[in-house]
Amino acid sequence: MRVLAIGECMAELAPTDNAGDFRLGFAGDTFNTAWYLTRCAPNATVSYLTAVGTDALSQNLTAFMRSSGLDDSFVQTIPDKSVGLYLISLKQGERSFSYWRDQSAARSLADDPARLAKAMDSANLIYFSGITLGILAPKQRQFFISALKDARASGKIIAFDPNLRPMLWESADTMTNAIMQGAGVSDILLPSFEDESVWFDDATPRATAQRYIEAGATTIIVKNGSESVYFVEDGASGEVPVKPVSDVVDTTAAGDSFNAGFLAGRATGLGLRDSIAFACRLSRKVVQHRGALVPVEASTALDGDTGRLV
Numbered sequence: 001m002r003v004l005a006i007g008e009c010m011a012e013l014a015p016t017d018n019a020g021d022f023r024l025g026f027a028g029d030t031f032n033t034a035w036y037l038t039r040c041a042p043n044a045t046v047s048y049l050t051a052v053g054t055d056a057l058s059q060n061l062t063a064f065m066r067s068s069g070l071d072d073s074f075v076q077t078i079p080d081k082s083v084g085l086y087l088i089s090l091k092q093g094e095r096s097f098s099y100w101r102d103q104s105a106a107r108s109l110a111d112d113p114a115r116l117a118k119a120m121d122s123a124n125l126i127y128f129s130g131i132t133l134g135i136l137a138p139k140q141r142q143f144f145i146s147a148l149k150d151a152r153a154s155g156k157i158i159a160f161d162p163n164l165r166p167m168l169w170e171s172a173d174t175m176t177n178a179i180m181q182g183a184g185v186s187d188i189l190l191p192s193f194e195d196e197s198v199w200f201d202d203a204t205p206r207a208t209a210q211r212y213i214e215a216g217a218t219t220i221i222v223k224n225g226s227e228s229v230y231f232v233e234d235g236a237s238g239e240v241p242v243k244p245v246s247d248v249v250d251t252t253a254a255g256d257s258f259n260a261g262f263l264a265g266r267a268t269g270l271g272l273r274d275s276i277a278f279a280c281r282l283s284r285k286v287v288q289h290r291g292a293l294v295p296v297e298a299s300t301a302l303d304g305d306t307g308r309l310v
């Protein structure tokens, strides 16, 4: 199995216990999913497609990517650009974020349609998100959607997390229209009900799933925090219960790690319910630790040959 995840990885400055000190890390929604995928599905090759600059921070990011086990063959370098940066502020336990991402090279990741097509051709499974769409200019967004459409037509599986982030978009309408376009070229949808209910007025997770089925997707997995996960696939639907965590430490990357767990399950031959249950186990661990990238032990990896949890 060859997976291609596409999007933006940013530099992260997170406060340490030493007031005023920050620690440099790297994270980003699709990147987080790729990172967890390499851990959960050790037999899969996971490539990350993005663009970075040529400065030291960009080089650090690429080195981190490589040392995490991700293939960087599709990381393009663009002189005079850099990587996006965000800083986490903590006030009485509440996190808030400041972003600097206008100069991010990742905004150019879809500038070259031939390059995109070549990268997509190398994969069996292609993963992207609403943030991937949101950082692109309208013309490049259309290149990207059209490359996904061609890839799907040639038999690739396309997985999409709408990850609705209004801050990235010029208007809510532009965002919701682009998300539905993305859904129209995808097989697997991995939305979070909390966001979908706000921006699409969905009354229930079932309504979210129905809207994406009508857009043309075949498998819809609706995450809903500590509530059950609702799924629809090929006309069958149901719920998988979530065992709520009472002492949540940090929900960063809950959805990203869930997506990785689900895709790892499918990639290694688990059935739908078992893949969702595995995703729940993984994200349950992640919300009990600080930060986006939580080291997961071997017990969270799936055996690629048998699909069994090892």
Ligand code: ADP
Residues within 6 Å of the ligand: 192, 193, 194, 223, 224, 225, 226, 229, 242, 243, 244, 245, 246, 248, 251, 253, 254, 255, 256, 258, 279, 280, 281, 283, 284, 287
């Ligand atoms: P997102 O991070 O995209 O908003 P959710 O908040 O819906 O996504 O969470 C994704 C998944 O993380 C859920 O489906 C669930 O499996 C797990 N999760 C989130 N919050 C909790 C919690 N309090 N207890 C247990 N699992 C949780």
